[in-house]
Amino acid sequence: MYLEKIIVRKSNPLKGEVKIDGAKNSALPVIAASLLGTEDIILEDVPKLKDVTIILKVLESLGAKIEYIDETTVKINSSNITEYKTPFDLMNKMRASFLVMGPLLARVGKTETHTPGGCAIGSRPVDLHLKGFKALGAVIDERLEIIGANAPNGLIGDTVYMDFPSVGATQNIIMAASLAKGETVIENPAKEPEIIDLANFINKMGGDVKGAGTSAIRIRGVEKLHGCVHQIIPDRIEASTFMVAAAMTEGDVVVQNVIPSHISPVIAKLREVGCEIDINEDEDSLRIRGPKKLLSTRIKTLPYPGFPTDVQAQFMALMTICDGQSKVEETVFENRFMHVQELQKMGALIVTEGKEARIAGVPKLTGAEVRATDLRAGAALVTAGLVAEGETRVSDIFHIDRGYHDFVGKLKNLGADIERKEVDE
Numbered sequence: 001m002y003l004e005k006i007i008v009r010k011s012n013p014l015k016g017e018v019k020i021d022g023a024k025n026s027a028l029p030v031i032a033a034s035l036l037g038t039e040d041i042i043l044e045d046v047p048k049l050k051d052v053t054i055i056l057k058v059l060e061s062l063g064a065k066i067e068y069i070d071e072t073t074v075k076i077n078s079s080n081i082t083e084y085k086t087p088f089d090l091m092n093k094m095r096a097s098f099l100v101m102g103p104l105l106a107r108v109g110k111t112e113t114h115t116p117g118g119c120a121i122g123s124r125p126v127d128l129h130l131k132g133f134k135a136l137g138a139v140i141d142e143r144l145e146i147i148g149a150n151a152p153n154g155l156i157g158d159t160v161y162m163d164f165p166s167v168g169a170t171q172n173i174i175m176a177a178s179l180a181k182g183e184t185v186i187e188n189p190a191k192e193p194e195i196i197d198l199a200n201f202i203n204k205m206g207g208d209v210k211g212a213g214t215s216a217i218r219i220r221g222v223e224k225l226h227g228c229v230h231q232i233i234p235d236r237i238e239a240s241t242f243m244v245a246a247a248m249t250e251g252d253v254v255v256q257n258v259i260p261s262h263i264s265p266v267i268a269k270l271r272e273v274g275c276e277i278d279i280n281e282d283e284d285s286l287r288i289r290g291p292k293k294l295l296s297t298r299i300k301t302l303p304y305p306g307f308p309t310d311v312q313a314q315f316m317a318l319m320t321i322c323d324g325q326s327k328v329e330e331t332v333f334e335n336r337f338m339h340v341q342e343l344q345k346m347g348a349l350i351v352t353e354g355k356e357a358r359i360a361g362v363p364k365l366t367g368a369e370v371r372a373t374d375l376r377a378g379a380a381l382v383t384a385g386l387v388a389e390g391e392t393r394v395s396d397i398f399h400i401d402r403g404y405h406d407f408v409g410k411l412k413n414l415g416a417d418i419e420r421k422e423v424d425e
């Protein structure tokens, strides 16, 4: 059987420039929100990722017209939504597909969808999304793996308190509320930059969303949303991943198309382990230089502006070669340590207990056969492979393709000894 793998060998320090793509986690909700508009929407800097292809297919299945203007610019027209049920074979592929629920409820008054798939990082319930829809007057019908929502008389604005600042639930409620009657207030919402990007996009379409990025978001529903041109923000997780790779290899890398304030906890922690980072705010770029010897540290993942859970695996890979004991506390997801056992195969010394992992730095890692158990775990294993003696062969790389466009090409460009290969097994 032929399997595609990423094969990475111990590499020289990464050197050169890397340009970051538009953010997957912004593109996905913005594309879902395009269902709200009744005119042409042009989205720029849409990353060329599997997840984006999937959500565009979901929109097409609902009646939207999709046209690529160039490689990263997409035109979407949702003037004629003909379907309210979402296709199972697409919904089960990723979590973010659930983000069409809010827009469909707002536009069509009903939806029927499936509980979403996605990375195996612990149970990922949708109760907070549904709590929001209910507060706006929708009737929810939950059956085995199918969730229906109905608002025959339209949605009506209300106050929704989020028990946890869920990114997806905040986005789904903003989208549903943007065409509801009256005002919706989301208390304790997620504050991620991707929430602000979504609010800016809806406002460009003629919506009225205020307070995104603060501890209360006010959405005044409007009759109709129109068309607009919108550029997706840079991917702070892709940028962080390349910074970690530069740090681990004693590299010297200029990262282009990054908004440094979006990654301040990552910058702070990389400085703590000994990296030199020069920020050029005017040009949306930064330069990172890795130290000869990385120092140990501790991280605790938290909702924004805390340390991002999506960089936890990559940072743990870095900690495996730090001088001394490091610690990771994962507070966002219940089971996001799948990479631990793969890093252990490479000689990492890691002990986990519940939501904590203790990492004792080793002088060197050793190449091994490992599996990308999820998207960021995959990125972490590739970066570990850059410093491991010998060859690291990473399988299940479809996970990596969900979130990184041309990961191998970009690393190769920085001097990494890496390739993508079909192997017969």
Ligand SMILES: CC(=O)N[C@H]1[C@@H](OP(=O)(O)OP(=O)(O)OC[C@H]2O[C@@H](n3ccc(=O)[nH]c3=O)[C@H](O)[C@@H]2O)O[C@H](CO)[C@@H](O)[C@@H]1O
Residues within 6 Å of the ligand: 024, 025, 026, 028, 095, 096, 123, 124, 125, 126, 127, 128, 129, 130, 164, 165, 166, 167, 168, 169, 190, 194, 309, 310, 332, 333, 334
């Ligand atoms: C496509 C996208 O943008 N994905 C990101 C988004 O995922 P996503 O939007 O799924 O993440 P959430 O912020 O919703 O989830 C965070 C935590 O809240 C819990 N929860 C969430 C919803 C709910 O109804 N009930 C509930 O209990 C989840 O199980 C999890 O433990 O934010 C996460 C947290 O920064 C990131 O890791 C993901 O990369």
Ligand SMILES: C=C(OP(=O)(O)O)C(=O)O
Residues within 6 Å of the ligand: 025, 094, 095, 096, 118, 119, 310, 375, 376, 403
């Ligand atoms: C967990 C992630 O994505 P998703 O929410 O799409 O599974 C991620 O981007 O790291």
